[in-house]
Amino acid sequence: MKSVVKMYGSYENFEVATGGAMLSKSKIWTCIRSYMRKEGCSGEVVVRLSEDLLSQAVMMVENCRPTLTINLAGARQYWLEGMLRHEIGTHYIRGVNNSHQPWHSAAGRKQYGLKPANPTEEGLASLNSVLYRKYPFLWRAALLYYTVFQASRMPFCQLFEDIAKFVEDPNIRWEYCVRAKRGQADTSQPGCFSKDQVYLDGVLLLLRYRKSIDFKMLAALGKVSFEDVEQLKKCAILQNTRIPHFMRDQARYLEQLHHITAVNGLTDEELLRLIPK
Numbered sequence: 001m002k003s004v005v006k007m008y009g010s011y012e013n014f015e016v017a018t019g020g021a022m023l024s025k026s027k028i029w030t031c032i033r034s035y036m037r038k039e040g041c042s043g044e045v046v047v048r049l050s051e052d053l054l055s056q057a058v059m060m061v062e063n064c065r066p067t068l069t070i071n072l073a074g075a076r077q078y079w080l081e082g083m084l085r086h087e088i089g090t091h092y093i094r095g096v097n098n099s100h101q102p103w104h105s106a107a108g109r110k111q112y113g114l115k116p117a118n119p120t121e122e123g124l125a126s127l128n129s130v131l132y133r134k135y136p137f138l139w140r141a142a143l144l145y146y147t148v149f150q151a152s153r154m155p156f157c158q159l160f161e162d163i164a165k166f167v168e169d170p171n172i173r174w175e176y177c178v179r180a181k182r183g184q185a186d187t188s189q190p191g192c193f194s195k196d197q198v199y200l201d202g203v204l205l206l207l208r209y210r211k212s213i214d215f216k217m218l219a220a221l222g223k224v225s226f227e228d229v230e231q232l233k234k235c236a237i238l239q240n241t242r243i244p245h246f247m248r249d250q251a252r253y254l255e256q257l258h259h260i261t262a263v264n265g266l267t268d269e270e271l272l273r274l275i276p277k
Contacts, residue, residue: 001139001142001143001146001166003137003264003265004137004139005165005166007135010167010168011139011166011167011168011169011172012167012168012169014137014139015076018078018079018133018134018135018137019076019077019078019079020076020077020078020079021076021077022073022075022076022077023075023076023077023080025049025072028049028070028072028075028080031080031081031084032047032070032084035081035084035088036088038245039088039089039093039242039244039245040242041088041092041093041242044066045065045066045067045068045088045092046062046065046066046067046068047067047068047069047070048067048068048069048070049069049070049072049075050069050070050071050072051071051072051073053069053070053071054175054178054179055071055179056070056071056074056083056140057069057070057071057074057083057086057087058087059087059088059091059092066092066095068087068088068092070083078133082128082129082130082131082132082133083129085125085128085129085131085244085246086125086126086128086129087125089128089244089245089246089247090121090124090125090128090244091121091125093219093242093243093244094121094124094219094222094223095222095223096242097219097220097221097222097241097242098221098222098223098224099222100222100237100239100240100241101221101222101232101236101237102235102237103222103224103232104222112228112231112232112235114224114225114228114232115224115225115227115228116225117223117224117225118198118202119198119199119201119202119205120202120205120206120218120224120225120226120227121202121223122198122199122202123198123199123200123201123202123203123204123205123206124202124206124218125199126138126140126141126199126200126202126203127203127206127207127257127260128244128246130260131246131253131256131260132246132256135263136256136259136260136263136264137263137264138200138203138260138264140199141199141200141203142200143163143166143167143176144176144179144180144196144197144199144200145196145197145199145200145201146163146166147159147163147176147177147179147180147196148180148192148193148194148196148197149192149197150162150163150180151177151180151181151190151191151192151193152190152191152192152194153190154190155187155188155189155190156177156181156187156188157188159177159180159181160173160174160177163176163177179193179196180192180193180196181193204271204274204275205226205275206226206257207257207260207261207266207271208271208272208274208275209226210254210257210258210261211254213226213229214229214233214250215247215250215253215254216243216247216248216250217229217233217236219241219242219243219244219247220236220238220241220242220243221233221236
């Protein structure tokens with residue numbers, strides 16, 4: 001976060017410089033159709049555009065159909081494909097692959113002794129969001145983590161002022177604060193909803209172990225933790241599984257992860273210190 005502010009002066013400058021122009025609805029639909037063709041899933045996902053979404057986008061099942069809702073405010077020229085890699089290339093494809101596996105149900109997960117899918121799931125999606133950017137700063141994952149931490153110690157008003165050192169726009173600050181304080185009966189007291197820390201947790205874990213993870217297998221096995229890959233690949237059903245187009249060349253994918261690590265000021269030594277085991 002400090003690196004972004006140092007390089008661009010503010011988040012708003014960073015957004016304009018790296019995100020590009022806001023896209024019209026027709027441009028958004030063109031990008032979505034193009035991306036769906038890349039992943040071979042045209043017509044499989046219902047897509048909606050919204051002006052009222054608290055997050056950038058959300059993938060869920062509605063009326064028995066996978067449905068992606070995209071926030072129009074976040075649909076920028078150079079960021080939209082990253083959003084689609086996050087929601088379709090990660091969440092949706094891993095969900096489809098998961099449905100073919102013997103651990104697709106809660107009983108199956110228990111039978112195989114699986115760890116929770118998070119923080120791997122959201123960490124992987126967060127990394128895929130910034131893949132191929134020249135400066136793939138993990139701004140959003142970092143600011144979500146920071147905001148939750150500060151919310152645990154601050155009332156809403158103080159939190160709103162505190163994150164002004166990173167975000168000037170009061171509307172964007174409001175959204176981050178609401179996410180961190182949601183569910184709290186009295187937001188004038190310290191307290192937080194901590195789920196949003198899962199993004200950075202997952203990112204750091206995957207970067208820490210990136211050299212030893214079989215990322216193609218991680219995608220193929222479905223909604224599983226990277227820690228369960230070795231035991232599960234022996235009993236996985238791999239026919240008809242899908243690999244996101246950007247993960248098929250694992251050597252190139254690993255190069256991008258090295259680049260993300262370096263741009264965000266991380267080193268293998270620092271990651272080992274943060275995550276010793």
